[in-house]
Amino acid sequence: QLIPDYGDVSNPDVRAKYGYLEAGVSIFGNAAMFAVKLVLGIMINSISLIVDSFHTLSDTGTSVVVLLGFKTSKKAPDSEHPFGHGRAEFVATLVIAVLLVVVGLTFVLSSMERMIHVSPVEGRILIAVLMIVFAVVKELMARFSIILGKKIDSSTLIADAWHHRTDAFTNVLVAVAIVGARYNYYMLDAIFGMAISALIIYTGVKLAKDASDRLMGKTPDENVLKNVKSAAKSVGGVKDVHGIAVHDYGVSKVISMHIEVEKGISMEDAHNIATRVEDSVKTNVKAEATVHVEPHGKESINRAEVEKNIRDIVMKCENVVSCHGVDMVFNGCSGVIEFHVVVDRHMSVDESHDMIHKLIYQVQKRYPQFKVHAHVEPKAG
Structure with missing residues (x-):
């Protein structure tokens, strides 16, 4: 239990602590390996090991991306980001994914170069053994990151x-290149x-696509979707569930x-059923x-037909410019009709008031089972 409330992964602060832990271990591990490689490289006079030590040190850059991603994602919602900053994790994943592709392409070019221009690889068996040891350490760091990433469902840590x-x-x-060179298999490292x-x-x-x-x-x-539907249907009074839309903001x-x-029902x-559904979800x-x-x-009234008839009634009225925002809430064969009417901006308040009441009366006469609400607004200009 290195992290307080380590099980509450829906808490942005706890998620950030997982990210900080992974980044901290990565930075410490890479810094330690840099020091060991540099010292050993100087001791055995190996230029390749010294160069590789600085490559290891540069890997702390991705850990900085992880830190920044989680630091940003845990920020509280504000006026510009009302749903929080959780998607910063996806951005961090995208950055690391791009770095992976760059590394892969670099490997392709260097491997092709070795295939075209085969040259012996010099090195000691001691260095080969050290490289395997370092590889094991890096794989352990990778698995540690994967464990934490799966725990909090973080693509950033997986990346x-x-x-x-x-x-x-x-x-x-x-x-492999060092060992292969000793037995004249110079192409091994290029093929691998x-x-x-x-x-x-x-x-x-794949990581870039998932993040995007x-x-x-x-x-x-x-x-x-199944979990959402199951949570909703567990509430008494719910007959069916549809139109589920999930907006993923990372943390929330x-x-x-x-x-x-x-x-x-009333x-x-x-409303009480809807509230219980929200609580259940x-x-x-x-x-x-x-x-x-x-x-x-099934609705017993054709929604499209009702909307067309309302527009026809409204547009026959003098001084009406347009009709919009036609909305209907059905309850079997009854319900509520609401619409907006745009009129000439020079029309007086009295005239618009009388007109809107006449329109409400006409729609109500056509659909007596509905309550009718209309809103009048002047044409912009």
């Missing part, structure tokens, strides 16, 4: 794990390099949905929900 893994592959390639490059590029592209999809509002996983999710209830009962899915209530069963 950083793959960055650690690419370094492990690099160290293994150096070891091409295969690993393809894996790294594929992983980077979540930033652009991709349809959520089927299991999420905002859900809107439509539920169907019995046609004859508005108060329907919040408890079971860890998301805020907005619930729209509809009567169960």
Whole structure:
């Protein structure tokens, strides 16, 4: 239990602590490996090991991206970001994914160069052994990142794990090249390099696609939709659920949905059912929900036909410029009709008041089972 409330991964502060832990371990691990590689490189006079030590030190850059991503994502909502800053994690994932693709392409170029211009790779077996040891350490760091990433469902930590893994592959390639050179298999590192490059590029592209999809509002996983529907249907009085929309903000999710209830129940009962559904979704899915209530069963009135008839009635009236915002709430064969009427901006208040009442009367006469509300507004100009 290195993190207080470590199980409450829906808490932005706790999620950030997971991110800080992973980044801290990565920075410490890379700094320690840099020091060891540098000292050993100087002791055995190995230029390649000294160069690789500075490459390891540069890997702390992705850990900085992780830190910044989680630091931003835990910020509280503000006027410009009313749903919080959770998507900063997706941006961090995208940055790391791009870095992975760049590393993969670099591997491709260096591997092709080795295939075209085969040259012996000099090195001691001691260095090869050290590279394998460093590869094991980097793989352990990768697995640690994956464990934390899966715990809080963070693509950022998974992406950083793959960055650690690419370094492990690099160290293994150096070891393979050194051993292969001793037995005149100079192409081994190039062949292995091409295969690993393809894996790294594929992983980077996949992570980038996943992060981009979540930033652009991709349809959520089927299991999420099932959980939302199950949470809603567990509330008594809910006959059916449809129109589920999930807005993923990383740390938080905002859900809107439509539920169907019995046609004859009162508005108060329907409102109470909707409130219980919102509570159920919040408890079971860890998301805020907005619930729209509809009567169960097929509407007995054609919505499109009603809207057309209302527009026809309104547009026959003198001084009317346009009609918009026609909305209907059905409850079987009855309900509420609401619409907006735009009139000439020079029309007086008295005239507009009389006109809107005549329109309400005409619509009410056409649809006596409905309550009618109309709003008048002047034409902009």
